[in-house]
Structures are given as C-alpha cells and as structure tokens.
Amino acid sequence: MRPDPSQRIDGRAVTVWRIAAAGVALLPAVAAGVLVGLVVTDIVPMVPGIAGAALLLVAAIALVAVVPKVRWIRWRYEVLEDEIYLRHGLWIRKRTLIPMTRVQHVDTKAGPILRAFGLSTVTVATAGGEHEIPALSDEVADGLRDRIAALARVTEDVV
C-alpha cells in the first residue's frame, strides 16, 4: 500500500468543527433536558427516562469533544506533481486520488467561522465532481491553490 499523504490540515480545524458541531449537538442536549423534565413531572418513568437522557448527553458530548479531533487526525493530503492524494473519513476511511491532468479548476473558499480563524477550504473540481481539502490556514490554502493551478496547467490535456 502506498504511504499515507504527508500533510495534515490546520490544527485550528478541530476548534472550528467543534463550534459547528455545538450547533448540531444542541439538539440531543435539549432533548435530554426535556426528557429530564418529563421524569421530574412523572410523565416518563424514572429508569428509562434517566438512561435515555444520559445516552443523549453522551452523544452530544462525543459529537463536540471526540468527533472533530478524530476527524482531524484522519485528514491527510498531499499534492504531488502528477496527482492529488487525499485520505480522510471517521468510520469509513477513504483514500482519493485525483490525476492532475483531470483538474479543471481550483478555488479557495471560507465561511464565517473559517474566516474568523483565518482558515480556508481548497476546492478542486474535475469533470467528475468536486473534492475538498478543508480548513487550511489562508497562506497555505492560497499557496496550494496556486500550486495546483500551475501544475494542472502544465499538464494540460483534453477531457
């Protein structure tokens, strides 16, 4: 098996993903609160109610505390002369290879949270769909974008 891609994405990605996950985690957290309320008011029996609330709370905490960290650990990328090599995935581990000759255009983009941290996502588009390298520092992202653009131009080929 070929060696894993050498580059990691920016460490601040973990914080960004945690903030984004907090919004989602609000849902199970609120549900847990409601469940506790129902137990207190004797609508739901004690044991299943508390167990369910605990489960929801654990899920919410895992979503914020664990998942972003593991996702960051799993994310690797490498831009070689002839190809872009990505590896990521929490549960299902994916390795993607994009031949440089197939790259049609490359962009950087950043939403409000990423911008606040000075991070950008690099988007690589081929005729067969888009691929993303998320959460790179702005300088790295810009450099990568220009490098891929230059490499893709050098190795120009018809689709």
Next chain:
Amino acid sequence: MWSEPRRAHPAGVILYSLRFLGALVAPAVGVLFAFGPRAEERWFALGTAVLIAIVVLAAATAVLLAWLQWRRFTFHVDGGALRVEQGLLIRKSTRLTPERIQSVDTKANLLFRVLGLVTVDIHTAGRGQEPEVSIPALVEDEARDLVATLRRRGAVEPAHAEGEGGTLGVPAEEGAGGVARPVAAPASGPAWRLTGKELAVVAATSNAALLVLAAVGPVVGALAPMVSIDTLGEWFAPVSGVWWIVLGVLASMVFLVSAWVIGSVATAMQYWDFLTVRTDGEVRIEQGLLQRNTRNVPLDRVQAVRLIEGPLRQMIGRVTVGVDSAGLATGSELGPTVLHPLLGRRDAVRFCDLMVPGHDAPPLLPLPERSRRRYVIRTMIVPLVLAIPLVVWQPVAWPALLVVLPAAAAWALLAYRDAAWGLRGDVLALRWRGFGRTTALVRRRRVQSIEVSQHPLQKRADLVTLSVRVAASPSTAVFTVRHLDAADAERVLEWVSRGVERTSESV
C-alpha cells in the same frame, strides 16, 4: 445559401404551439380539479361555457406566441460560424464556431416525417441536457447541407451503409442507399441494424413494464378509495369463498400482463428500426417509429462503455451496449446512451471493437472467497431489521420470512458472483450487479478520480470498496465494486496513478 439570415420552415410554428400547449396542460388540469367538482347544478352550463372559452383562448394564445417565437428565430452562417437570433422576451444572440459544436442531432415526429422535415439540435460542451441551439424545422436536404457547411467539409452527400439484418454491414460505397432519412453526419462506415425479430425480444425483455407500474400505481392508489367496498360487494355478490382468491389472482395477472404489453409496445416504438453507424470520428444512432431520432456521439467524447445485462436479457445471453459521454446528453433518458439494445455476448465484443475502438475488455477476475460473507450480511441487514419487529408485532407473518430471507440471500450470492474487475493495457473493467449486471470499461485517461474506502468490518477481512468516477451527462458516473481484495484495489490505484500496465491475468 446560408449567408443571409433566414427563418426556419413554417412548420416550426406547429412545434412551438405544441410546446406552449404542453406547458399549459398541468395548470389546466389543476384548475379543473380545483373548480370542477364544486360547480353547482344551475351554474353548470355557464361554467362549461366559461371553461370552453378559456381553453379556446389559451390555445389561440399558444399559437400566437408560437408564431411570434418562430418569426423571431433567424439564423445564418457567417464566416464559417452559425449565428442565431432568438427569444420572445429575452433576445438571445448566439454565435457557434464549428470547433465549439460537439454534436448535431436531428429528430422528426410523425408529421415532420410525412412532410420531410427535421428538428436540428446542436450541442456544445457543458450545456447538459439542453441543446445550445435548436432549429425547430428544416427540410431534410437543407439540414444535411447546413451541417456539412458547418463542418467545413463541403457538401458531402452522406452514403448509407445498409447492413443485412443484424449482421455486419460493409462500409458503404459512395452514393449507396440514399433513403430519405434524417442524417447529420458527413460519411458512413460500418453499420449494425436491429432485425424485427431482435426488436421483438428487446420489447419483450425490457423493464418498461416496471416503469408503467410505477406510473400507474399512484393513480390506481388515488382512485381506489372512490370505489367503496359496498359497491364491490354488490358487483360480486354471487362470488363466494375460494373464488374471491381466484378472482384476485386473475385481476392482478390481467393488471401485470397489460402493464407488460404497454411497456413492450412503448419499447418497440422507441427502438423501431434501430441502426448504429460508425462514421468518421462519430457513432450515429437512428431509432424510432413515430418519432425518429438521430443522435451523434463523437468518439473523442466517450468516457466509458457499459455492457448492461438486465435480468431477463442475461438469462438469454443478451447484452445492451451503452456509452457515457461528456458534455452532451443526446438522449432524454438518464444514464448512458444506448448504442445497441440487444447483442449476443460475442457480437458485443465485435460491436465494441467496431463502434468504440480502444475498449477491449480485459479478462475479469472474481472477488476473494472471504468477501462473500460481506455481500450476504450487507444484503440481509435491511430485510432482517424490517422483519424482526414485524414478526414480534404480528407473529402470524412469520412465513413471509421463509420467502424474503432466502431470496435476499440468493440475491447476495448472485451479486457476489457477478462482482469482478480486470485490468489490461489502458482499460479497466469493473463489473457489479445492481438490478441488472453491468460491466463498465474505462480507459485510464478518462478516470477523473479514484476512491478506495474501507469500513472497520472490511478492514478485518482486508477488503475495500473501489469507486471510479468518469465525466458524464447529465451528472457524473460512478462505477463501484464492493469488497474487493485490498491489494487488488491498490493495483488499480497505482494504475491510475502511474499507468503501470500489467494484465490482470499476470497475477
């Protein structure tokens, strides 16, 4: 002949009118449903009169708009490029150089065929399903001349290769054939024609019946509550006991058979007199009974070849050959463009060699023994998850499991047996079973990206899922084989990466 701006044939007004009327049908039905049932008795006559007036007015408006649109549409050839002015509200001016034109297709409905007219659709890259320019009506000879002019190859009269039924035609001699036919290609080469007998098989083995059922099902479901059980009871009062079951079985059989008949007839009309011709750098397909369509697939736009074996056709050893092509979607159907609907397996090889050269199928290798388990578990999970609560809730339903679970297991084993891969030279073959069995042939330079994925259960067995993406219209085509040996997938990855050319036989 083409240097002055000119309009399309006046029959274009008919085409545009039909299009406008078609757009009005859905809102009209809505209005009918909204106001129809509530019309009171004494207002009935008035209501009907108003309704008729609205219909007449709408039709008149449609024809008027169509005429205006036809009047606005002018085109001419200017310095080798096609210039088109069009647009009722939004004026659009298009200039198409020959280099930008990907393919030219023609179509003719029954009326147009009687009148000797065609609609000319000109496709460019990146427009997806819709043609860049559609000239609504042209006399066939004019259409041919226009295409020849645009191709800057002079007005070469297309010669037709009339292949003997189902067998291989020789390249046609100059001027042979000459049947009036919508043609938009400069020259002809080898041809392959579907015989009447083959057409019958295509029709009988198509899955169009499923589409008919899918379309009719909701309608039946909506109408069913209107017939009350009591009414049914009155109708079938003399029927009793076991005869109810017989009646039910008969009724559903009639239902299924008529769906099959309708589906078959529709398919037969679609594939009527199906002809595939390899011309200079293009494959041309002509098909259709009432509506006759001609499509051109440029060979340099072919991204992948697919050999598709539907369940019925696989049983009789027949293959459908299709191609995924980029930047143009010449068919109304989703998925690959059908180059030939019915070929024997051996004929399919010869056919591909002729029509889409460079896609020789490499020898196929099966998946390892250990991936069978993964296929079975993967396929059984959904039926099991659904079945357990059902049996707990309704224990009487347990015999259903005796049918569903073995069927799922059999399907899983079939999917395992059919999954395969192969590599030779610059061609990758991936075979998998969805509903039918598909073999995709992809050349290395057409691979847009490759993905190898592995979930924890696959990791334990050293298996992976391999996906290859190619460009295609209207969306990307992804070819996936599950539970491949990890080392085999790695070889495919390296092949994409470095073009290592090793034959799959050499393992």
